[in-house]
Amino acid sequence: MSLITAGVYFTYQPNSPYETHVLKNINLEIKEGEFVGLIGHTGSGKSTLIQHFNGLLKPSAGKVFVDGQDITQKGMKLKAIRQKVGMVFQYPEHQLFEETVFKDIAFGPQNLGMSPQLIEKRVKNAMRLVDLDYVRYRDLSPFVLSGGEKRRAAIAGVLAMNPQYLILDEPTAGLDPRGREEILAHIVKIHRNEGITVILVSHNMDDVARLVGRLVVINQGEIVYDNPTRQVFAEFESLQKISLDIPTVTKLMIRLQEKGWPVRSDILTIEEAQEEIMKVVRGGRADA
Amino acid sequence: MLKDLTIGQYIPGNSIIHRLDPRTKIISLFFYMTGLFVANSTAGYLGVTFFTIGVILLSQIRIIMLLKGLKPLWIIMVLTLILHFFITEGTIIWHWGILKITSEGLQQGIFMLLRLIYLVTITSLLTLTTSPISLTDGIERVLKALYVPVAHELAMMMTIALRFIPTLIEETEKIMKAQMARGADFDSGGLLSRAKSLIPLLVPLFLSSFRRADELAMAMEARCYRGGENRTRMKQLVMKQRDYCTYVVVLIFFGAMLAIRFWK
Ligand SMILES: Nc1ncnc2c1ncn2[C@@H]1O[C@H](COP(=O)(O)OP(=O)(O)O)[C@@H](O)[C@H]1O
Ligand SMILES: [Mg+2]
Numbered sequence: 001m002s003l004i005t006a007g008v009y010f011t012y013q014p015n016s017p018y019e020t021h022v023l024k025n026i027n028l029e030i031k032e033g034e035f036v037g038l039i040g041h042t043g044s045g046k047s048t049l050i051q052h053f054n055g056l057l058k059p060s061a062g063k064v065f066v067d068g069q070d071i072t073q074k075g076m077k078l079k080a081i082r083q084k085v086g087m088v089f090q091y092p093e094h095q096l097f098e099e100t101v102f103k104d105i106a107f108g109p110q111n112l113g114m115s116p117q118l119i120e121k122r123v124k125n126a127m128r129l130v131d132l133d134y135v136r137y138r139d140l141s142p143f144v145l146s147g148g149e150k151r152r153a154a155i156a157g158v159l160a161m162n163p164q165y166l167i168l169d170e171p172t173a174g175l176d177p178r179g180r181e182e183i184l185a186h187i188v189k190i191h192r193n194e195g196i197t198v199i200l201v202s203h204n205m206d207d208v209a210r211l212v213g214r215l216v217v218i219n220q221g222e223i224v225y226d227n228p229t230r231q232v233f234a235e236f237e238s239l240q241k242i243s244l245d246i247p248t249v250t251k252l253m254i255r256l257q258e259k260g261w262p263v264r265s266d267i268l269t270i271e272e273a274q275e276e277i278m279k280v281v282r283g284g285r286a287d288a
Numbered sequence: 289m290l291k292d293l294t295i296g297q298y299i300p301g302n303s304i305i306h307r308l309d310p311r312t313k314i315i316s317l318f319f320y321m322t323g324l325f326v327a328n329s330t331a332g333y334l335g336v337t338f339f340t341i342g343v344i345l346l347s348q349i350r351i352i353m354l355l356k357g358l359k360p361l362w363i364i365m366v367l368t369l370i371l372h373f374f375i376t377e378g379t380i381i382w383h384w385g386i387l388k389i390t391s392e393g394l395q396q397g398i399f400m401l402l403r404l405i406y407l408v409t410i411t412s413l414l415t416l417t418t419s420p421i422s423l424t425d426g427i428e429r430v431l432k433a434l435y436v437p438v439a440h441e442l443a444m445m446m447t448i449a450l451r452f453i454p455t456l457i458e459e460t461e462k463i464m465k466a467q468m469a470r471g472a473d474f475d476s477g478g479l480l481s482r483a484k485s486l487i488p489l490l491v492p493l494f495l496s497s498f499r500r501a502d503e504l505a506m507a508m509e510a511r512c513y514r515g516g517e518n519r520t521r522m523k524q525l526v527m528k529q530r531d532y533c534t535y536v537v538v539l540i541f542f543g544a545m546l547a548i549r550f551w552k
Pocket of ligand 1: 012013020022040041042043044045046047048049
């Protein structure tokens with residue numbers, strides 16, 4: 001069970017003066033249970049790529065498979081695919097439209113033709129996953145919520161469809177540090193507890209590197225890097241060339257190494273860094 | 289699909305049509321349209337057709353761009369054609385049951401269709417070859433010459449509206465995709481369910497338009513915009529020789545149209 005793109009090319013507005021070749025020969029396999037980060041500079045084609053996974057865009061060439069099914073073929077029932085592959089767009093709160101939070105989250109399940117009882121169950125569950133209290137929020141207008149709450153409600157709207165795969169396009173864009181942490185924590189929790197395969201799209205290495213197990217880096221429509229996250233530190237220079245940074249803590253450890261501290265540099269979180277530094281400090285400085 | 293709408297887009301270029309003074313283009317457009325509505329015979333429409341093709345060739349805009357602009361209107365075009373075919377009275381050339389086509393209807397239908405096509409094409413051509421800034425300048429100066437009050441504000445509003453058509457279309461597509469990802473279906477079902485399916489699209493669209501309008505107003509005020517009062521320009525519009533030539537050509541075209549129609 002997996003999401004696969006095989007030799008996908010994509011061109012916006014072909015045969016016009018505005019023709020742009022956005023994706024070039026994308027070969028990717030996302031296996032069930034993975035937590036994948038998709039990183040690239042703004043305009044590198046991340047959003048375009050992920051819209052292929054639920055058939056919102058059709059490749060100009062190449063094929064896309066969802067659980068072995070070719071979704072680029074004619075007469076494909078895309079609704080079922082869109083249920084299976086949940087997609088949270090950038091600024092998802094801009095898609096809210098209903099009178100109450102409940103109705104808005106229920107929009108997806110309703111489109112899938114579920115019974116009212118099942119819909120209620122799904123909405124409840126989805127709200128629990130993003131920490132919105134069901135009783136308190138269900139009858140509020142989505143437009144009176146705070147920015148972070150709106151976004152969580154919008155994410156719940158996708159989760160309520162019970163997807164097996166969840167793709168989030170820059171879910172932390174425009175949030176303050178605390179809102180960012182909250183959303184990311186929820187995503188990690190959803191991945192761990194519900195066993196949903198997650199693709200996290202971002203242009204911010206700091207956000208993503210410490211969470212995901214695998215990093216896919218895309219530059220000008222081509223995959224330039226697809227490796228376990230631990231190896232990212234080794235790519236310092238080639239990443240810088242495409243204006244992407246390695247995580248700040250990793251950079252710190254590399255600096256310390258350069259200054260002669262015997263620390264490891266394949267560090268991705270602050271906690272790991274702290275532990276590593278403490279170990280070295282206790283053991284005494286190498287060149288002192 | 290929606291992206292194909294060409295009205296309001298601008299394609300930079302260096303053709304003679306691009307370089308004309310915007311006032312010339314606006315005034316010519318007025319004469320062209322009047323000429324188009326005056327035409328009511330084969331000779332008249334031939335004249336308009338040649339003139340239109342000439343302008344398109346001079347503008348160096350690819351025909352395919354203009355055809356794409358017509359695509360969203362195909363329903364209206366087909367309706368126009370059919371209605372005129374079957375409704376106009378006259379000599380019957382074909383009939384089947386109560387349906388009949390008259391030669392007058394055939395002619396009338398084709399004329400109306402051409403009129404529609406030329407109107408859209410030439411209006412698209414104006415925005416395709418004129419940058420939004422010079423278009424505002426042009427509209428403003430023409431309105432001022434006609435002693436329209438608040439000419440600057442009117443012109444500014446028109447340009448902002450034009451400028452935002454592509455943005456709105458982009459926004460519409462984005463919201464549509466977001467709702468389709470939640471299983472929304474915009475292109476099947478009966479009339480009622482289709483109208484209902486527009487709510488998840490229209491509500492967010494209105495909200496984002498208001499938000500944009502608010503942001504734009506704020507940004508303009510932050511840069512001390514306060515309407516047309518005491519406003520000066522960096523680039524003054526100056527009529528060149530090519531503009532005077534254009535007026536001559538357009539007036540000849542207009543005169544010819546009048547002559548074809550009214551000369552006994
Ligand atoms: N709807 C569209 N029409 C035309 N070009 C587009 C459209 N959406 C994106 N593009 C172009 O495609 C390229 C990739 O965009 P996108 O996939 O949004 O990148 P990212 O999400 O990595 O920032 C950009 O150059 C962008 O201008
Ligand atoms: Mg993007």
